[in-house]
Amino acid sequence: MKTLTQFLFFIICLTCYAQSHTWTGNGTNNLWSNPENWDALTVPDGSSTVLINGAGEIVLALGANNGATIVIEQGAKLVVEGSLTTQETTVNAAEIEILLGATYSNPGGTITIQENAKLVVEGLLDIPGTNTVVTGSDSELTIDIDASANNNGATIVIEQGAKLVVDGTFNSSNGGNINNSSTVEIGVNGLLSNEGGTITIQNGAKLVVEGELTSDSSGTFDNFGTIEGNGILDITGTFNNEGAISPGGEGIIGTIHFLNNFSLNNGILVTDILNVSEHDSIEVLGTAYLEGDVEVSLYLPGGFGDDYTIVSASNPILTCNFPAEIYYQIDPQETIILETICEDNAFKLAYGGIIFLDVDQYDLEQKIAVAPNPVTQTSTITIPSTFLDSATTLSLFATTGQLVVRKFIASPSVNLDTTTLSDGVYLLRIENNNGFLTEKIIKQAQ
Template structure:
C-alpha cells in the first residue's frame, strides 16, 4: 500500500467517524428508565457526543445518575425525557408534537446547539437549572412551573415562534449571570395565575416582542435588564389585568391593551412607560362603571402621545365619561382633541381631556346610522308635520313609567345629534323655533334600547 493511498484512507476514515455518528435507539430492555443502563440501548452502550439518540413513542427516559452527552436527541411520538443532571448537546434536540422534555435541574450546554420544541418543554422544580449557549426554537409550549431561577447564559436565545406559547406559572426568573441572553417573542408569552396568589417573575434579558405578552390578574412580570432593550414592535401587543414592571430601555412601537376583548380590566405599568406618536393604547368600553371599561394605571410620570383607540360594546349616551389612564406622578400628553368609535354602525365622538394625573374621555356627539333611519319599530306620533315653532310628540303610555327612562334624541339630516329630551308624559311639546329649516329624525329610546323613529320637516 503506497503512502498516498494510506494518507487518503486515514483521512477518509477520520472524516467518516465525524460525518456518520453512531445511532442509539432506546429499547427499555434494561427494565428501568436509566439513560446509563447499557441494556436499555439497542447497541448495548451509553450514548456519547457522537451519538444520534432516538427515544421512540411510549418510552420514558431519565438522565439522573451522571452527566450525559449526545450529538442529537429525537423524542418521538409520546416519548418523555427527564433531566436532573447535566446534558451536553453537540447539535440539536427535537421534541415531537406529543413528547415531553422535563428539565428539573442541571446544565444543558452546547455552543451553537439548539432545542426544537413542537411538544412540551417543561421547566419544573425549585432547583436551579441552566441553559448554556443554547438556542430554543419553540413551536409548542414552553411551560415554567413550580420553579425558582433559570439561568440563561452565554448567548442563550429563546425564539417563541408564531404558534408557540410560553406559559409562566409561579415565581422566579430568567437570569443571565452577567452574560448575554435574549427572548424573541412572535407568539404568546403569558405570566399565568396560579390560583389567587400574587406572584412575580422577572426576565433579565433583551426582549423583542412581535407577538403578545399577557399578564393575568394578581401577577407581575418584571423586565429588569437595564443594559438591554425591551422592544414592543409594531405588531407587538402588551395586554392583561396584572402589572408590567419595566426598568429596561422600553422602545414601544406597538399596542397596549388592558383587559381582553371580552372583559374590561386595568393593566398596571410601573416605572418606564412610553407611548410615542406611532404607538397605540386600545380600550374596550362596556359601560360607564369603573369595572366596565379598560384603563391603564401608571406608576411614574408618563408622556402620552400616539393613538387612543376605542372599541364600543354598548350604546353610550352624551356625557358618559371614562378615565382610561391614570398616573401617580404628573402626566403630560400630546393627543388629539377628539377620537371616534362605532357601535352597530353608528358613529360616536369623544373629547379627550388630558389632566395632570389622568386622561378622560367624554362622549359628546353621535351620528345616526343609515340603517336606523330606515327602521320602523314602535309607532309614535309627531305633529304638526311640517312644523314651524313647535312640535308635539305622542308616545304609547306603555313606555311612560316612574323611572322616566323614555327619551327622544333629535338628529339633523346629516345624522348629527342636536338635542336630547327626557319624556315623562304621553305628549311632549318641543320648541323648534331655533331649528334650521330642513329634515329631522326623532329617535325614541327606553333606557338604552332603541324603539323607533319618526321623520319630521321644520319649515
C-alpha cells in the same frame, strides 16, 4: 510499524467516542442509565448522538454529559429526574419533562421544540452561551410554578403558533434575547426578567402579563404587537412601544400596571368601557409618554358629564398626543363621540355627544326584532342573516353596565331565556366583525 499501529488505535478510539446510541427499551426497566436499553449496549456520554424514537416514557434518574446530540421523535417522552446535559443539539418532536429538583442544561448548541411538541420545566432549565430555542407551530415551552429558566446570553425564538408560558421564573441575562412572533404568557405567579438583553413582541404577536415582567436599565423592550393582562411591567431601560396596550384583554375589563417608564410611540390604547366605574385602565408609577390612537369598545352609551380615566401617572405626563375626538359606532344609526382630555397626571375620555343618522341614511333592514318584548320568560331574537359571520355574538347588559349574558350565535333566530333575570330594562347588543346592532329589552314578572 509502531507509528501505524498507534494511528489505527487513534482512529478506533475516535469511533468509540463518537458512538451513536438508539433507544431500544430492551432492558428490564425504562431507565436511561441501563445499558441494555441502548443498541450499543452502553450508556450515552457527552460525545454520543442519541436517538429516541417513539419508545414511550424514558426516565433519566442521573446523568452528566448525556449526549452531544439528542433527538426525541414523536411518541416518546423523556422524564428527567436528575440532570440532562447536551453539548450540541436537542431536537424535541415529542415531550421532555424536567421534574422538580432536576436540571436540563445545553451549554453549547441549539434546542429545537418542533411542531406540537412540549418542553415542561418543573425544575431548572439552563441555556447559556449562544443557544437558540426555536418553538414550532402548536408547540409549548412551559416554566411551571416554582420552576426556573436561566437564559444566559442565548436567543429564544417563539415562532408563529407557538407559546412560551412562564408560571415560575424566567431570567434572561448577559445579552440574552427573546423574540416573540406568537404568544408569551406570564401567569399570576410568574416572573420574566430581562437583564441587558432585548425582548421583542413582533407585529401580530401577543404578550399576556398577569404576573410581572422586568427590564433593567441596560435592557431593551420593543413592542410591535399587543400587551394584555392585569400584571406589572417594571421597565427602567429602553421601551419602544409602537404596538397596542389592552388592559385585561379583548372584551375583558382590566388594569395593567407600569413601573418607572411607560411609552406609547404612535401605538394604540385599546379600551373596553362598561360605565364610569367599570372600564380598562393603565396605572403608571413613574413617567408616561403618550402618543398614538385610541380604540374603544363602549358597551353602554353614557351621557354628558361621564368621563373615564384611562391612564393615571404618579409623575406628570410629559407627552400626550391623541386625536381630539374618538368616534364609536354603537349601531348603524348612532355614533358616540368621545373627547380626549390630557391632564398633568391623567389621560381621560369624556362623553361628547351622539350623532344620529337620518332615516334615509339608515338601512332599515339592519334591525333586531325581539318578540315578545316585554318578556316574562323567553324571547326570540331575530337578526338579519346578512349580519351573521363567524364572530357574531349576543350580549345582554343591565343598566348598571353588568354583562349578564354573552354567547356566540350562528343562526338569524335565537331564543333568549330571561327567567333568572331581575325585572327591569336591559340592553341587547349583537356584534360582529363589521359593527353592532342594539335593542332594549324589558323584563317583567310573570
